[in-house]
Amino acid sequence: MKSFYLVLRSIVIWIASALHFFTVCTFLVFLGIFFDPRWNDWPQRWFFRNILRVAGVGFEVKRGPGFDPERTSIFICNHVNLFDAFVIYSAIPQFVRGLELDSHFKIPAYGWMMKRFGNIPVSRGGGPSQFKKTLEQVRSHLASGISVIIFAEGTRTLDGRVGPFQKGAFVMAHQIGATIVPMSICGSYQFNRKGSWMLRPSKITVHLHDTIETKDIPKTEVSALMERVHAIVAAPVDASL
Numbered sequence: 001m002k003s004f005y006l007v008l009r010s011i012v013i014w015i016a017s018a019l020h021f022f023t024v025c026t027f028l029v030f031l032g033i034f035f036d037p038r039w040n041d042w043p044q045r046w047f048f049r050n051i052l053r054v055a056g057v058g059f060e061v062k063r064g065p066g067f068d069p070e071r072t073s074i075f076i077c078n079h080v081n082l083f084d085a086f087v088i089y090s091a092i093p094q095f096v097r098g099l100e101l102d103s104h105f106k107i108p109a110y111g112w113m114m115k116r117f118g119n120i121p122v123s124r125g126g127g128p129s130q131f132k133k134t135l136e137q138v139r140s141h142l143a144s145g146i147s148v149i150i151f152a153e154g155t156r157t158l159d160g161r162v163g164p165f166q167k168g169a170f171v172m173a174h175q176i177g178a179t180i181v182p183m184s185i186c187g188s189y190q191f192n193r194k195g196s197w198m199l200r201p202s203k204i205t206v207h208l209h210d211t212i213e214t215k216d217i218p219k220t221e222v223s224a225l226m227e228r229v230h231a232i233v234a235a236p237v238d239a240s241l
Contacts, residue, residue, distance in 0.1 A: 010197060013054070014197065014199070041095055058204065062205060062206070066210030067181065067209065072179075073179040074142070074149075074150060080193070084188070087185055088185075091183075091206040096148065098151075135175065161238060162237050170225050171222060180225075180229060182233045183233065186237050205236075
């Protein structure tokens with residue numbers, strides 16, 4: 001009986017979420033034609049937070065004592081499921097945009113909206129030229145007061161734990177001299193996981209950890225920085241499993 005309830009609940013939530021998503025997205029696309037995305041930040045945030053409400057998810061944000069909400073930063077976050085974007089924009093108290101696979105920008109309507117909103121396209125295996133292009137786009141965003149979110153794992157988790165980080169995000173932060181904010185999404189794997197359409201009752205807690213300076217870190221310590229951030233992000237995630 002419980003399994004039947006969870007299946008029925010998941011179907012209802014997916015239908016409600018899809019209707020809400022496409023209705024509001026159409027409105028946001030319309031706004032994006034006429035207004036700069038910064039002017040639309042409030043309705044976007046309401047929309048992303050409301051998706052979680054429709055999905056029946058409890059939601060909480062915990063900020064570290066050293067988190068600076070005023071500093072434009074690179075947020076390094078674990079990647080769990082398709083709802084991550086809604087969680088991130090509901091949690092970060094800044095105008096923020098993310099790195100996203102370039103293939104997503106080819107999706108009709110959605111791709112145009114992501115480009116208009118200012119998300120940064122990246123490709124897998126793009127080489128040094130792709131890295132340099134992404135670096136300059138991230139630098140430009142930060143200089144304009146736009147924080148950037150990066151999934152340093154490069155893919156969604158299969159077991160709920162935080163996978164190994166790729167070094168690129170930390171090389172970029174070091175070269176730019178940008179601050180880093182480690183960010184942990186906990187409880188989201190229990191809600192939904194890669195390869196499954198089941199949506200289970202859950203509470204998602206986001207930890208915005210202390211802001212980390214990178215400008216005085218030697219180049220030889222970038223790998224150590226990556227391991228340090230990984231440990232910070234992974235600690236509350238592991239504790240929640």
